[in-house]
Amino acid sequence: xxxxxxxxxxxxxxxxxxxxxxxxxxxxxxxxxxxxxxxxxxxxxxxxxxxxxxxxxxxxxxxxxxxxxxxxxxxxxxxxxxxxxxxxxxxxxxxxxxxxxxxxxxxxxxxxxxxxxxxxxxxxxxxxxxxxxxxxxxxxxxxxxxxxxxxxxxxxxxxxxxx
Amino acid sequence: xxxxxxxxxxxxxxxxxxxxxxxxxxxxxxxxxxxxxxxxxxxxxxxxxxxxxxxxxxxxxxxxxxxxxxxxxxxxxxxxxxxxxxxxxxxxxxxxxxxxxxxxxxxxxxxxxxxxxxxxxxxxxxxxxxxxxxxxxxxxxxxxxxxxxxxxxxxxxxxxxxxxxxxxxxxxxxxxxxxxxxxxxxxxxxxxxxxxxxxxxxxxxxxxxxxxxxxxxxxxxxxxxxxxxxxxxxxxxxxxxxxxxxxxxxxxxxxxxxxxxxxxxxxxxxxxxxxxxxxxxxxxxxxxxxxxxxxxxxxxxxxxxxxxxxxxxxxxxxxxxxxxxxxxxxxxxxxxxxxxxxxxxxxxxxxxxxxxxxxxxxxxxxxxxxxxxxxxxxxxxxxxxxxxxxxxxxxxxxxxxxxxxxxxxxxxxxxxxxxxxxxxxxxxxxxxxxxxxxxxxxxxxxxxxxxxxxxxxxxxxxxxxxxxxxxxxxxxxxxxxxxxxxxxxxxxxxxxxxxxxxxxxxxxxxxxxxxxxxxxxxxxxxxxxxxxxxxxxxxxxxxxxxxxxxxxxxxxxxxxxxxxxxxxxxxxxxxxxxxxxxxxxxxxxxxxxxxxxxxxxxxxxxxxxxxxxxxxxxxxxxxxxxxxxxxxxxxxxxxxxxxxxxxxxxxxxxxxxxxxxxxxxxxxxxxxxxxxxxxxxxxxxxxxxxxxxxxxxxxxxxxxxxxxxxxxxxxxxxxxxxxxxxxx
Numbered sequence: 001x002x003x004x005x006x007x008x009x010x011x012x013x014x015x016x017x018x019x020x021x022x023x024x025x026x027x028x029x030x031x032x033x034x035x036x037x038x039x040x041x042x043x044x045x046x047x048x049x050x051x052x053x054x055x056x057x058x059x060x061x062x063x064x065x066x067x068x069x070x071x072x073x074x075x076x077x078x079x080x081x082x083x084x085x086x087x088x089x090x091x092x093x094x095x096x097x098x099x100x101x102x103x104x105x106x107x108x109x110x111x112x113x114x115x116x117x118x119x120x121x122x123x124x125x126x127x128x129x130x131x132x133x134x135x136x137x138x139x140x141x142x143x144x145x146x147x148x149x150x151x152x153x154x155x156x157x158x159x160x161x162x163x
Numbered sequence: 164x165x166x167x168x169x170x171x172x173x174x175x176x177x178x179x180x181x182x183x184x185x186x187x188x189x190x191x192x193x194x195x196x197x198x199x200x201x202x203x204x205x206x207x208x209x210x211x212x213x214x215x216x217x218x219x220x221x222x223x224x225x226x227x228x229x230x231x232x233x234x235x236x237x238x239x240x241x242x243x244x245x246x247x248x249x250x251x252x253x254x255x256x257x258x259x260x261x262x263x264x265x266x267x268x269x270x271x272x273x274x275x276x277x278x279x280x281x282x283x284x285x286x287x288x289x290x291x292x293x294x295x296x297x298x299x300x301x302x303x304x305x306x307x308x309x310x311x312x313x314x315x316x317x318x319x320x321x322x323x324x325x326x327x328x329x330x331x332x333x334x335x336x337x338x339x340x341x342x343x344x345x346x347x348x349x350x351x352x353x354x355x356x357x358x359x360x361x362x363x364x365x366x367x368x369x370x371x372x373x374x375x376x377x378x379x380x381x382x383x384x385x386x387x388x389x390x391x392x393x394x395x396x397x398x399x400x401x402x403x404x405x406x407x408x409x410x411x412x413x414x415x416x417x418x419x420x421x422x423x424x425x426x427x428x429x430x431x432x433x434x435x436x437x438x439x440x441x442x443x444x445x446x447x448x449x450x451x452x453x454x455x456x457x458x459x460x461x462x463x464x465x466x467x468x469x470x471x472x473x474x475x476x477x478x479x480x481x482x483x484x485x486x487x488x489x490x491x492x493x494x495x496x497x498x499x500x501x502x503x504x505x506x507x508x509x510x511x512x513x514x515x516x517x518x519x520x521x522x523x524x525x526x527x528x529x530x531x532x533x534x535x536x537x538x539x540x541x542x543x544x545x546x547x548x549x550x551x552x553x554x555x556x557x558x559x560x561x562x563x564x565x566x567x568x569x570x571x572x573x574x575x576x577x578x579x580x581x582x583x584x585x586x587x588x589x590x591x592x593x594x595x596x597x598x599x600x601x602x603x604x605x606x607x608x609x610x611x612x613x614x615x616x617x618x619x620x621x622x623x624x625x626x627x628x629x630x631x632x633x634x635x636x637x638x639x640x641x642x643x644x645x646x647x648x649x650x651x652x653x654x655x656x657x658x659x660x661x662x663x664x665x666x667x668x669x670x671x672x673x674x675x676x677x678x679x680x681x682x683x684x685x686x687x688x689x690x691x692x693x694x695x696x697x698x699x700x701x702x703x704x705x706x707x708x709x710x711x712x713x714x715x716x717x718x719x720x721x722x723x724x725x726x727x728x729x730x731x732x733x734x735x736x737x738x739x740x741x742x743x744x745x746x747x748x749x750x751x752x753x754x755x756x757x758x759x760x761x762x763x764x765x766x767x768x769x770x771x772x773x774x775x776x777x778x779x780x781x782x783x784x785x786x787x788x789x790x791x792x793x794x795x796x797x798x799x800x801x802x803x804x805x806x807x808x809x810x811x812x813x814x815x816x817x818x819x820x821x822x823x824x825x826x827x828x829x830x831x832x833x834x835x836x837x838x839x840x841x842x843x844x845x846x847x848x849x850x851x852x853x854x855x856x857x858x859x860x861x862x863x864x865x866x867x868x869x870x871x872x873x874x875x876x877x878x879x880x881x882x883x884x885x886x887x888x889x890x891x
Contacts, residue, residue, distance in 0.1 A: 005570045043466040053475060060478030086470075092577040093476055093483070099574070100486035106493040110566045153599060156466045157592050160477055 004109045005095055007121035009083035013051065013129050016067070017075040019136040022143070023047055026150060043156050047077065048085045052094060053156065054135030055128060059097055060160070063134030067126070082128070098127045164316055164795050165824050167261075168254040173238040173247070174210075175203040178884035185889075186796075186826060189863025190819040193828040196843050198877040199869045200885040201828035205327060205800035207251045211266045212311060213318070214284055214304065217327060230280040231270045236880035239272070246271050257315055261291035264315075316795055319350055323783065324795050328772075328802040336779040338771075341749030344742075348750060348782055354714050357707040364703040368696035375693045378685050379677075392677045399670040406663045411708075413656045415744075418712075420645045420652070423759070427642045433623045440623070444616045451609040458602040461595070468595060474588050483578045490575045497565055504561050521550045641759065714785070715742045715750070721781035722752075722774075725821070729773045729813045738762055740774060752778055769806055776802065776814065780821050796824035803829065812853060819862040832866075839873055845890050866890035 027044040044050040058064060085091040099106070102124055112120060142149055142159065149155055169184045171177035177200060184193070184204070195201040206216040210233075215223035226233065234249045248269040255262050268284040286307050289296035301307045312318055326335035337343040349355055379393055380386075469475045476483075524530055524547050530537045537543035722740045738756040745751050753763045754774065766774070784792035797818060803811045811831055818825050832853075836844035845868050857864040868888040875882050 001566055003567055003570055005567070005574070049470060053469065056475040056479060059482060062481075087473075089577055090470060090473060090475060092574050093473070093479070096486040096574040096578055097479055097482040100482045100489060103485070103489075105496075106489050106567060106571055107496050107565075110564055153462065154465050154592065154596055157469055157474060157595075160469065160474060161589055161592060 001112075002114060002117045004099075004112075004117055004121055004124070007117055008095060008098070008124045008128075010081050011121065011125040011128075012081045013079055013125055013132065014067075014069040014074050015051065015054075015077075015079070015129070015132060015136060016073055018073075019054075019140060020075050020077055022136065022139060023050055023077060026050060026156075043150075047079050051079050051132055052085060052090055054132040054139060055094060056131075056135070057138055057160070058131030058134030061134065061138060063138065064101075064127070064130040065133040065137055067129045067133040069126070069129055094128070098124050098131075101127050101131075164255055164257045166253060166255045166796055166826065168252075169204070169207060170250070170252040171204075171207055172250040172252075173235040174207055174249045174251050175233065175235065176200045176880070176883050176885055177203065177207075178235040178237040182885065182887055184867055184887055185865075186824070187863050187865040188824050189865065190815060190857065191824070191826045191865045191867065192815075192832065193826065193867045193869060194830070194833050194845060194890075195828065195869030195885075196830060196833060196877075198883075199871060201830070201869060202327065202800050204869075205325070205798065205828055208253070208325060208798055209321075210284075211251050211253050211264050211286070212316070212321065214266070214286070226268055226284040227282055230268075230282075231278055233268050233284075234270060235884075237882055237884055239270075239278075240881045242272060244272050244274060255315070261296075262315065263289040263291070263296045264311075265289070320791060320795065323347065323350070323779065324791060325798040326802070327800045333775075336775055336782065338752045338775050338778055341745040341751040344752060344778075345745075345748050345750045348714070348718065352714055352782065352785065354707075354710060357703070357710050360703045361700075361707045364696065364700040368693075368700045371689065371692045371696050375685070375689050378689060379681065382681070382684055389677065389680045392673055392680060396670065396673045396677060399666055399673060403663065403666050403670060406659055406666060410656060410659045410663065413652055413659065417649065417652050417656070420649050424642060424645050424649075427638050427645070431638065431642075437620060437623050440616055440620045444613065444620060447609055447613050447616060451606065451613055454602060454606045454609055458599070458606050461599045461602055465595065465599065468591065472588070472591060474592065477588050487575060487578060490571050493565075493568075493571060497562075497568070500561060518551065521547055715744075717785045718742060718778070718781050721785050722777045725777035725780045725817055726774060728817050729777060729810060730770075731813070740777065769810065772803075772806070773810065773814070780817065784821050792822045796826055797822045798826045800828040801830070802827065803831070808849075812856070815853065816856060816860070819857060819864075820860065833868075841877075842870070842873065847890075850890065 026042055027047050027050045028042045044053065082091060082095070085094070102120075104120075109117070109120070139150075139159075150159075165188060166186050168186065171182040171184075172180045174182075176198075193201060193204060210216055210226075213223065215225040216229060218224045231239070234247055238247060238249075246269050248267050250265060250267045252263060252265040255264070264286065265288075266284050266286040268281065270278050270280045272278050283304075286301070286304065288299045288301055288307065288310060290299055291297075299310065301310055308318065316324075323335045333339070336347055349358060376393070379389060382389065464471075520531070524532075524537065525544065528536065528538050528544065530543055530547060533543070535543065537547055719740060719742055726740055738754045741753050741755055742750050743753055752774065753761050754766060754770075756762050780792070783797075803814050806814060808831070815827070818827070832846050832849055833843040834846045836842045845866065850866055854864050866889070868890050870886040870888055871877060872884065872886060875884070877883065
């Protein structure tokens with residue numbers, strides 16, 4: 001029998017292509033070295049970091065926006081599978097939040113057969129995507145209010161602690 | 164004098180009655196392409212004041228020569244029969260009084276081909292009362308000139324303050340001609356008074372001397388001996404003058420050598436200073452690099468704490484608490500299951516039979532523990548079967564059903580670990596921000612310090628020529644040579660002074676002899692006056708020479724300051740300007756490099772022009788109260804045609820600092836206008852940068868763009884008109 005967390009970890013969450021520009025602006029896609037990070041605007045070393053940021057912003061503001069992860073609206077840009085996301089502490093925290101949000105008594109996961117585990121892991125991925133989608137929408141809104149906001153020092157941090 | 168407004172009516176290319184340009188204090192830039200009226204505007208100023216316009220050769224053409232060509236061709240062609248007038252009107256302020264000077268010229272058109280031009284232009288001066296401009300009575304051109312000369316601006320200054328760059332600025336300042344340079348210095352500086360004193364003293368002495376000699380020669384008594392003595396005295400006076408001149412030359416040489424020695428001394432001191440500065444620079448640079456590195460780390464790490472310190476989880480407690488709850492339920496359920504399992508277990512058999520004993524009892528169908536039969540299929544038999552290990556329900560089996568236990572446990576532990584930090588998240592952010600701002604300030608401060616040290620080092624290296632130990636060795640060698648020269652000069656000076664003493668002694672003897680021969684025959688008053696005026700002319704000459712030297716030193720200093728400021732950004736200059744005396748009434752300007760070599764003939768056009776402008780500005784501004792530069796506006800057409808953009812900006816800055824008002828016509832700062840055919844637009848980016856610099860200097864900048872309507876051919880004077888646009 002499979003473990004739900006392991007199943008979730010190998011998922012590759014998606015995002016709406018409307019938010020691709022955020023990745024272009026604030027994330028260095030292929031990771032990169034320290035020198036590259038001198039480019040102030042690119043706060044996020046990898047795409048998944050921006051994704052994690054958006055997820056927690058969604059959770060913090062309790063905005064879980066419905067997201068259909070199929071069709072032409074989906075960005076073709078890649079985010080690595082969850083198991084690659086670092087730091088691992090945040091990866092685990094994200095998984096814990098996702099499982100909590102699903103709200104199923106944990107014992108039930110022990111009794112699920114393989115098919116059910118598969119279906120449940122897909123549901124959990126949707127939760128990740130919906131919170132991230134909510135997060136992206138908040139960032140997008142702030143960006144539209146002030147296009148230079150996120151180029152300021154500590155902008156992304158201040159945005160977390162702001163209301 | 165400050166020019167506030169110019170109104171041009173049908174004057175040259177300024178067609179129409181309403182061409183107004185308003186000027187301000189500070190720098191007024193008039194931008195226009197070739198043929199767009201820049202030089203014509205410059206000509207307008209001269210025409211009003213002098214009735215003439217400079218031609219291509221730099222000479223004046225007066226109205227009576229130019230005549231109908233003064234009037235806009237377009238106005239001429241478009242007008243019907245009758246009188247056509249062109250006019251230039253200039254509003255200006257001079258010591259709180261407002262004037263308007265208007266010059267007009269008219270022609271009468273009888274038909275298309277018959278034009279009757281007037282022979283002269285007419286000029287009027289108006290002075291502003293509280294409410295209006297009232298005319299001043301000036302019956303003719305001469306009285307106009309006299310009024311302008313006495314109340315507005317002396318005409319001999321105009322050529323130096325208003326000039327046209329493309330026709331060469333030699334009219335304003337001719338550095339290639341020593342007499343002309345001397346004249347310019349004399350004309351524009353306060354030294355002129357000393358020239359007057361000198362001339363007056365010399366004339367007074369000559370006059371009294373003539374009376375004195377006449378009286379002597381008029382006497383019959385012992386006239387031959389007296390004449391001989393008088394002649395000898397005159398010879399001795401001549402010799403004495405010669406000796407004094409020679410001593411003067413030696414003194415000049417000694418002074419020059421002393422200046423050179425002083426310079427070398429300063430250079431050697433500067434060398435020590437440079438070493439100190441270099442050490443200081445290294446130290447600041449080290450601190451700067453360290454701070455910059457820390458700042459870079461701070462920048463790189465600024466938002467990294469979101470991940471590294473888990474700031475991101477701020478505000479997610481409601482979900483983590485929920486997970487903790489779910490996990491607790493999970494662990495409780497396991498405990499409950501285990502408890503229930505234990506309760507459901509069959510009664511523990513007496514003793515602890517081993518598997519082989521149980522098998523024996525099953526074979527025997529008899530329970531040896533209870534000592535009773537246990538037939539196959541009976542309850543007792545089944546109980547015995549359960550005792551076999553493979554069929555016994557194990558607690559491990561139950562535990563194994565909790566497949567996710569470990570993974571959920573890890574998730575829960577992880578929550579506790581990173582949750583413990585969350586109280587200090589915001590404090591940490593504030594600390595990180597504070598540290599960043601402090602570092603930023605520190606880097607800025609160190610950068611400023613570094614800049615100022617580098618500037619000082621640069622100044623010493625470039626301007627004093629101290630750039631290597633080899634140069635220092637050369638300087639020391641030069642110093643030794645100067646030392647030897649000084650000794651030789653001191654010897655020469657001693658000999659000359661000895662000679663002078665002998666001449667003086669003989670002169671005294673001959674004078675005594677003459678006194679005896681004359682007895683009381685000469686009017687003692689005449690004799691006394693002769694001595695007074697002789698002393699006076701010597702004193703005035705001494706004073707004049709001294710003042711000239713002082714002025715020249717001031718001029719050199721000012722000219723070099725302008726020269727460096729104009730050139731330093733482009734880095735295309737070397738050496739320093741020096742004025743050298745040529746004969747009694749001449750100065751030449753030279754450029755010497757750090758090795759004291761004359762580089763004047765090696766200079767390119769741009770360097771020569773920057774030297775000329777620097778000297779001109781120095782002459783105009785070297786005075787206690789900035790002299791002419793404060794009193795009159797500089798008006799220059801294309802003064803910078805040989806300059807690159809850096810030098811041009813530096814020149815404008817220098818002019819703006821030096822003159823209270825300046826009006827500069829130029830083509831630069833215009834670029835092609837892609838939206839129009841063959842037209843220019845103002846390079847707003849460059850102007851904005853210039854404005855920023857001028858703002859920081861507290862100097863005003865007023866920009867006017869001279870344009871031509873679309874579709875008009877610049878070369879077709881019959882359709883040419885100029886549009887005056889103020890650039891904001």
